[in-house]
Amino acid sequence: MFLEISAIKKSFGEGENRTEVLKGIDLSVEKGEICVLLGPSGSGKSTLLNIIGGIDSADSGSITISGDKLEDMNEKALTNYRRKHLGYVFQQYNLIPNLNIKENVEVGAYLSSSPLDTDELLKTLGLYEHRHKLPNQLSGGQQQRTAIGRAIIKNPDLLLCDEPTGALDYKTSKEILSLIGEINSKYGNTVIMVTHNDAIKNMADRVVKLRDGVIRKNYLNEVKISASELDW
């Protein structure tokens, strides 16, 4: 198993204000799977993603990725873990505003000893002609494609996407989802995608539904459709 999550618990606040966000999550994800975490606001899906990404820590439980246990890692080891294994895509893109599009992607490439070809990737992403522009000169969809490019240029084992279409319109959202699907097919990365859009589950290999910090459903899709066929 590529990713093993076992009895993860996480709470925020103290005393009366203490809220248990994750109440013991167990989950396994195979290498190359697209796993969609579904759930309403406050269900704990983003918290779980952040714990998997090593940018937040669990109160208890264990996460193992390719045999390495996250809870045993210190800050330096976690940095190395993110550097080697992870690509991150956020709803808000989080591009570096003073770097142009190509440079934003190169920031990701710098971290890998064998990154993908930047120009080739920019062409794949449809950004090549925009490569000298600053992020604020592009549309939301183009910015999100840049963020995806930055995440996958180092060809990570695990691509974490937190509401990647949350800020995009229907058409652009579908383009982005198609792109994620294509990347998964082409490079074989494992994708864990957080979304509250129920329709997206149809492009996933695995669907995990969370509510109130507990996994309500966890199943493999029998029929998986391409992102272009999604509708909502």
Added chain:
Amino acid sequence: MRDPLIKRLPRELREELGKYLVIFLFFVMLIGSVSGFIVADSSMIDAYEEGFEKYNIEDGNFELASEADSDLISVLEEKGGIKLYRNYYKEEYTSPFDSKLRVFGARNEVDKVCIMEGSEPAASDEIALDRLYARNHKLEVGGTFRLEEKELKVCGIAALSDYSALYEKTSDMIFDNDKFGVGVMTDEGFASVRDDHIHYSYSWIYNEKPADDIEAKDKSEELVKVLSENAVLVNYIPEYINQAIVFAGNDMGNDKVSFTAFLYITVAVLAFIFAITTESTIQKESGIIGTLRATGYTRGEIIRHYMILPMTVLLVGAVVGNILGYTLLEKYMASMYYDSYSLPTYTVRFSAEALIKTTLVPFAIMFAVNLAALVRKIRLSPLRFIRHDLSRKQRRKAFRLNTRIGIMIRFRLRIIFQNIPNYITVFIGIFLADAILFFGLSFEPMLDSFRESIIDNQIAENIYILKAPAETSAPGAEKAATDSLEISFDGFKAEDVSIYGITDGSRYVSIDSTGDGVYISSAFRDKYSLDKGDSFTMKEKFGSKEYEFKVAGFYEYPSTIAVFTGLDRFNELFGYESGHYNMYLSSSEITDIDDKLIATRITSDDLTKTSRQLVRSLGDITKIFVGFGVVMFVLVIYLLSKIIVEKNARSISMVKILGYTNSEINSLYVHTTTIVTALSLVLTIPLADRLIALIFKIVFKNYSGYFPYKASPVIMLETFIIGAVSYALIALLLNRRVKATPLAEVLKNVE
């Protein structure tokens, strides 16, 4: 209803407490020092000016070759429209103190004495001594010392109203209260001191006081003619050019201008820092601002909100600074003058000028700079704020960088270009800090080196100016002649120039006296930027005859504005008989000439007194300069580089998530500041050097004499090292800040 935004202010203050506290303390220190200085300065200037009437300070004095009888005095008083007062003095070398003491008789009518401690002399063996001279030689009331063969008792510590600056001669570049002092005795006591070095000096008061210096000049030009026609005039010093009287007043006035200018420049730099900080806050809070604007808050209300904190910090800093200025710092600042000048007592007075200069003007500068920056920023539409689109130029294009340059270098370059206003302010701040630091560090070593150079280049170990020709058999003694003329170049204060007539083949001064030109000292050349072949004109000091000279060469003599020519030519020029001389240059001490025939003996002490006195006067202040420079350096760089890190917190957080290590992130966001700081240091140190050299040139236009500004490379290196070490501390703080930037920053809403 009360503006609800006000409730945010305490929170904003808490969040940025460190920054506001540092700036507050800097303001307190800056405004306190300047306020203390202006209060002390103004109060002392008032006391100094009131002293002219209170102590009946003379309108001038002159010295005659011999005592004037009552007939001559009547003639001079009548023809000159003046009242004359006998103000004879005797000047003796006091061997225990290795200095000269000028003693006067009782002064009851003119140039009265302010007794600061003890009492006026009552017995013939009592003397009231100048406060600084007494202090420098550890003499207190009740103490005794020998003046030639006479034992004197110090009965009082005094300030002589016509010697607020202890100038021995008004033509000296500066006074030296260690090597020269004044004191008053009773008339009987004065008479009991030997007459060998008596000076028949008379002070005058005009029957009708001149209205200003222009009229005083006209009157004194008339008076000198009357005196020259009726008596043998040895010396003539109208009050308005008497450095011993006017220097302290002028200096205190000039210092006030310099301190105030320094305050304004520093406040302007801090105002720019605040403006940049506020701009960065606006960037951070643009969504909030957009929403507030969209819900009806006016631009004015938003601007007011963002101006309250900086203006309050300045105002509170100014209030605390002024309180300190009036209490603790006033005494410290006053002591700097009291360490240099023999000023009478003064009382601290409220100074409206201090309030205006240290509070109102800085407030206005801060207000104007911040208002301009905010108005420019807040002008954008609410929608632009909500969209976080605050760039002035819509859809600004990124300029291209060669992709062959590594991404990390390009990243750093982009950070530099993104923060150009911050870095320009860093550059200006470093320049100012460096100039202050550089001056503080270079001043004493420069004077030491100047002193060494004077000693290395003195004409002869012993120089004797004679009252009348006298032969000597001292080995190495060489006859020469000296006189002085006055030079007045455009833009320069008129000053005395010593002319030396040197014998052919002199063993002391090597010049070619065959041509028609003269040699000028290196100090003369440097001060007036003269070159070989240039001509200049000088005139008699107490007459109107003019002399034209052509520069044939230079003689390395850094301490004095002087002209060297052959002895024969000298005598011809001034109309003396061939063979005339009035000076000996000698490698050995001359002991076979009657002391009465020697007017002055010039030793290396005389030549180096300028540097000694400058060290004494400004030694403490240069240490303050060093401290102030370091504080300013740290403050400017820290505040501005902190803004850069804060502004990029989201990007820093993102690259952390991507897997960049802290050292890699530091290499991006902190090392850019390191590069800019290092470059600024390297560039601004020579600029600071040039600036101080320029200031020296300008300052010396208003002073007699000259000394060359020269900072050694060691000082430049020291300045760089102090800058680098200070920056290392800042970099450490910035590294910690980068490390503390949370990964979750990107998960936050943009506000």
